Amino acid sequence: MSDATKPLLEVRGLQVEFTTQDGPVTAVHEASLTLGAGETLAIVGESGSGKSTTAMSIIGLLPGNGRVTAGSIRLDGQELVGASESTMRGVRGRRIGLVPQDPMSNLNPVARIGTQVAETLLAHGLATRKDVDEKVVATLEAAGLPDAAARAKQYPHEFSGGMRQRALIAIGLACRPQLLIADEPTSALDVTVQRTILDQLDEMTRELGTSVLLITHDLGLAAERAQQVVVMHRGRVVEQGPARQILEAPQHPYTQSLVKAAPSVAMARLRPEDFAERAAEGEEPAEVDAIVEFDGVSKHFPVRGSKDPFVAVDDLSLTVPRGTTVSIVGESGSGKTTTARMLLKAFEPTSGQVRWEGKDVFSLSRVEQREFRQKVQPVFQDPYSSLNPMFTIERIIEEPLSFYGKGSRGERQKRVRELLDQVALPTDMARRYPSELSGGQRQRVAIARALALNPDVIVCDEPVSALDVLVQDQILRLLGDLQRDLGLSYLFISHDLAVVRLISDYVGVMKDGRLVEAATSEEIFTNPRDPYTRALLASIPGNELKIA
Known part of the structure; x- marks a missing residue:
């Protein structure tokens, strides 16, 4: 296989286990997926299906009671299962970026937005104390934030939901990673804001050549934004393939139930009368x-401070x-x-x-x-x-x-x-x-x-x-x-x-x-x-x- 066609991410037979009071619980069973360079792959499924656990295993951010018990995770040929913490620190941010789900709980409420972007740039040696402010502004501008210099001085509570999500995208892509994991990046946003954010994400990742692993329960979003879809149910991959094919002609009964239950403006009123x-x-x-x-x-x-209400x-x-x-x-x-x-x-x-x-x-x-x-x-x-x-x-x-x-x-x-x-x-x-x-x-x-x-x-x-x-x-x-x-x-x-x-x-x-x-x-x-x-x-x- 040539470098041009070689997968960027290969997950094979992944098994993840959590230690609980009632004994070990297997959350992911022998999951496998492949993501090519510059492509977007969506993992869909309901809560508890194992999609976020799979993603967190890839970036090495499982909770303290979770561990990978079997399988392989290769990023551009490098094995990540069993890698030391120092190795993973070099991978996180620099080679794998993360846009988490809830922007309000994933941004430090007492630190300015610019400070939080600067931390990422400085930690990976992509800026110095002398030029970090300039690079922070450039990073926020690339994420589509207007008046980035002023916004960098503000706190998360002064941002709208869409602006907070842009800040997280800026942090996730600040180091120009090979792979970006976007975990429900727009689930709390309105449709027009959602489209703007996703368009911005598409533009940035295309310019950087970054592959995207998109975690979502929104089937329409998966079909519109991803080339490949992986469907997970109770910790197992039950179906995978080209996005349109999977969602327009699902084969597995669980995928069929997901598609059937997904609301659409083409549907009729639920209660005919x-x-x-x-x-x-x-x-x-x-x-x-x-x-x-x-x-x-x-x-x-x-x-406050204005005569106009x-x-x-x-x-x-x-x-x-x-x-x-x-x-x-x-x-x-x-x-x-x-x-x-x-x-x-x-x-x-x-x-x-x-x-x-x-x-x-x-x-x-x-x-x-x-x-x-x-x-x-x-x-x-x-x-x-x-x-x-x-x-x-x-x-x-x-x-x-x-x-x-x-x-x-x-x-x-x-x-x-x-x-x-x-x-x-x-x-x-x-x-x-x-x-x-x-x-x-x-x-x-x-x-x-x-x-x-x-x-x-x-x-x-x-x-x-x-x-x-x-x-x-x-x-x-x-x-x-x-x-x-x-x-x-x-x-x-x-x-x-x-x-x-x-x-x-x-x-x-x-x-x-x-x-x-x-x-x-x-x-x-x-x-x-x-x-x-x-x-x-x-x-x-x-x-x-x-x-x-």
């Missing part, structure tokens, strides 16, 4: 029975018809979450009215407010932080019942069991704690808690964005079933347009605090009128794929 059929034909309901109304609502926040929401009017799902979509900072929080009475509008059952929610009597709090319930984005880790599942679900004095202790326990059954969780889970549950199970618990008081309206703020595609599909179907069975109304907040397509009857698109377009879901996705809506739809990765 009379309304959806009328909407598809362009026919509106004869009379809208509004359960929630936003009427000319604006929300301004004061800005920040306008988070600007003159928004939107109706949630009873028994339907109305989604609000837009990028971070568009005002969608602020809108939801005004309905939940977390923020009071600067002007306009938020009405529930025809009543201004900020002018309710004490009795009406007590009823409102029971009838309008939230389900939050992060199932890890929205549940009290010190409470059992039973206590978490029972808490709203206890607070409002609903029934005796025995009746509340019976209600908890009913709610667990309603969200398809076993009743013996009541005795467990959140830490013992998966992300999908935790989100089911959050939904059960929201249902405890028999609400009419549930405000879902990015309820599936932290979940893998298979679990996401399960939760969306659960929400659809509950709406059909209980007549619930949803205000659904999301930046994921493919998810919105599956769950929504109506969609409102927000940009810079204003509602730029509002229509039926069918109309928004088949005939978007506003240029911003069209730009959002065009930014969805893998949107043009013809998946079987």
Whole structure:
């Protein structure tokens, strides 16, 4: 094999084991993959599939209780399994770069961005104290950060999510490595920011000739950005090959289930009903029975050191018809979450009215407010932080019942069991704690808690964005079933347009605090009128794929 065709990375028969209290656990079983020079290979799979463990084995950053027990990892012919720590220190950064998943927890919050880039350059001898500042600015500019000299002096909390991700890309590519491992590099970003970041990453790696190992659960992203795809399930490679071939004609049952569960704007509404059929034909309901109304609502926040406030929401009017799902979509900072929080009475509008059952929610009597709090319930984005880790599942679900004095202790326990059954969780889970549950199970618990008081309206703020595609599909179907069975109304907040397509009857698109377009879901996705809506739809990765 010539140098031109010789693989840059070869992983053969990789086995990784973790030591636990219950004994050794094998997380990766005989995994093999090959990545050519200048190519991009994506490893896809749900949480626990072994994809990140495989990547961390390559760069030698497994946790203290993890170790490679068998197999080979060769980088440009050099064996990395069994290499000394001093050897690996020379490999990390210089030959293998890393862009980790969460930019907020992987950047030092008390160090300036420039200082963190400088550390990498100085550690590998690519800059001196005399010229390091100049090279830091050049590195940040290459990552697409505007006004890099000023940005280098700022701290991570002063950056947006996209800017923080650019800073991590700058650090990962600062030493011009042969291989870059990008572990879910855009999972927390909006689609337009995601596309910008990935385009920048593609441009930089192409110029440097860097190969990319992309870790993702987003099948569209894998198909759009990678030449090769490796599918992992329970620590094993179950399928691999050319990206388009794998995702347009999957052979393994697990790959087929991943592809089937992946949301797409080409899909129809998950819950077919009379309304959806009328909407598809362009026919509106004869009379809208509004359960929630936003009427000319604006929300301004004061800005320190400025006389002009920040306008988070600007003159928004939107109706949630009873028994339907109305989604609000837009990028971070568009005002969608602020809108939801005004309905939940977390923020009071600067002007306009938020009405529930025809009543201004900020002018309710004490009795009406007590009823409102029971009838309008939230389900939050992060199932890890929205549940009290010190409470059992039973206590978490029972808490709203206890607070409002609903029934005796025995009746509340019976209600908890009913709610667990309603969200398809076993009743013996009541005795467990959140830490013992998966992300999908935790989100089911959050939904059960929201249902405890028999609400009419549930405000879902990015309820599936932290979940893998298979679990996401399960939760969306659960929400659809509950709406059909209980007549619930949803205000659904999301930046994921493919998810919105599956769950929504109506969609409102927000940009810079204003509602730029509002229509039926069918109309928004088949005939978007506003240029911003069209730009959002065009930014969805893998949107043009013809998946079987």
